[in-house]
Structure formats: C-alpha cells, structure tokens
Amino acid sequence: MKYISPSIVKPYALNLFRVGISLVLFWVLWLLGRSLPGRQAGKAGIKKEHAGRFFLCALTGIVINQTLFIKGLTMTSTIHASLLMLCTPLLITVFAFWILKEKLTAIKAIGLASGIGGSVLLIMAKESTTHAENYLAGDVLIIINAISYAFYFILVKPLMRQYHPVHVIRWVFTLGFIMIMPFGWMQFREVQWLQFEWTHIASLAFIVIGGTFLAYYFNIYGIQHLGAGVTGSYIYTQPIFTAVIATLILHEPLTWQKIVAGVMIFAGVFLVSFKRVS
DSSP states (O other), rough: OOTTTTTSSSSHHHHHHHHHHHHHHHHHHHHHHHHTTTOOOOOSSSOGGHHHHHHHIIIIIIIIIHHHHHHHHHHSSSHHHHHHHTTHHHHHHHHHHTTOOOOOOOHHHHHHHHHHHHHHHHHOOOOTTOOOSSHHHHHHHHHHHHHHHHHHHHHHHHHHSSOOOOHHHHHHHHHHHHHHHHHHHHHTTTOOOGGGGGGHHHHHHHHHHHIIIIIIHHHHHHHHHHOOOHHHGGGGGGHHHHHHHHHHTSOOOOOOOHHHHHHHHHHHHHHOOOOOOO
C-alpha cells in the first residue's frame, strides 16, 4: 500500500477500489458455489432480526477498519502500523473482561500492561519524516482501527452459525461499500490511470486479491471453524513479515525502540492468550 498510496492513488480511492473489487469477487464466489454439485444453495437474503448485526459488522469490519487503516498507513510507517495492529487480540481480551465479565488473572493483567506499554513506547518513538508524514496521528488512527476490528471479530461470530461464511462476507462488503462510497468517490475520480506502470498495477492487484479478498475469506473461514480468538492470533505473524519487507524494499529503519516495543507487545499478546494446563 505504501508503494502506491498516497503517491499514485489517494487512500480513500484505494479503499473504494479494493472493497469494490473484493465485493464483486465474493458475489461471484457465492454464485459459483450455489451452482456446484453437492453444495447447498442457502438463503440469499438477510433475516430481519440479523440486519442490525450485519450493519454493525460492515461498519466496524469495513468502513471504520479499512478507512482508518489505509489513511493511518499513509501517515505513519509500515512497521508502526503492523505492530499496533497487534493491539487487536489485546483489545479482544479487554472486551471479554468488560462485556463478558471474564475473570482478570494476574498473568493477563501483566500481559495487558506489557502490551499497552509497548504500544505507548512505539507511539512515543520519533519517526523519520521520510517514512512518516504525521506518525502520531497515523498511529492513533491505526489503534482506532484495531479497536474497530476487535469489535468486528466479536460481532461476526454469531452470524457464522446462521449463514454460510461467504454469504456473511458478501453482505458485509456490500453494506460496507455503500457506506464508504461518499468518502472515496471524489478521490477515485481523480486517479490518473495513464500514469500507472506495471509495478503499480501488480501492487494494486496484490492489495485487492491477497490483502483484501483472500485475507477476509480466510478470516471468516477461520472464525467459523477455529473461533475468533484462534483466528485473531494469526495476526501475530504479520509484523515479522512486514518488518522484513519494509526494511528491505521500503528501506524503513528498524530501530531499537521498535524492536523493544515489538517484544513487549508480543509478550503481552502471549500472556493474555496463555491458558494454564490443568
């Protein structure tokens, strides 16, 4: 994303493009699935009692999540964004204490303190203006994005028990696309497609197919079969790949503050996810 946005495509235009194309792909996948032998057709619509939850999933999982992430990423560094995304499992734990009234153990309390401390250290670390236009504001947007995504993981799980995963995600993307249209249409109209080189087209295709369509599809499949907690834990691997790619390709500096902050956040996530074997 940093390769083409905001230099080639502005963030809201890129968001509209990736959500719109993924929306089409999910509808095609649904229609193809209905026509395959041995596949259940399923219901095409949404039950009235579930309409509100679908709307909230679209709001948290697409509108707030995608809009703030892509905007925040253009303002902060790639490594900052990927590490702060690890706040998602920490926030899920906080919501479990708050909403589900789960017991706060000493280990989880230490984990939350470590994760929050690492996030604060990362945000306070000064970032080179070459790689971050306004890293503080960008970091804040990434954190709000993580909060929204945590809510999405919790909200979408009950829908997986009522509908097929592809049915859920196609309607989430449909509602989300309608809501982001006002934010991205003007920037989308300003895109100078004739200036695109093959590397820009390849990057855009990877963002849409790999970073959006397949990412959301595998997430909903994991939530249905593994649960939100286990699926959310796979986000732990993201900063490792991001740090390597950002350092080698984007030439972002890997400072000691980022390493220490990353270790603290990883430790925090591990401790809040730790389950004592009886």
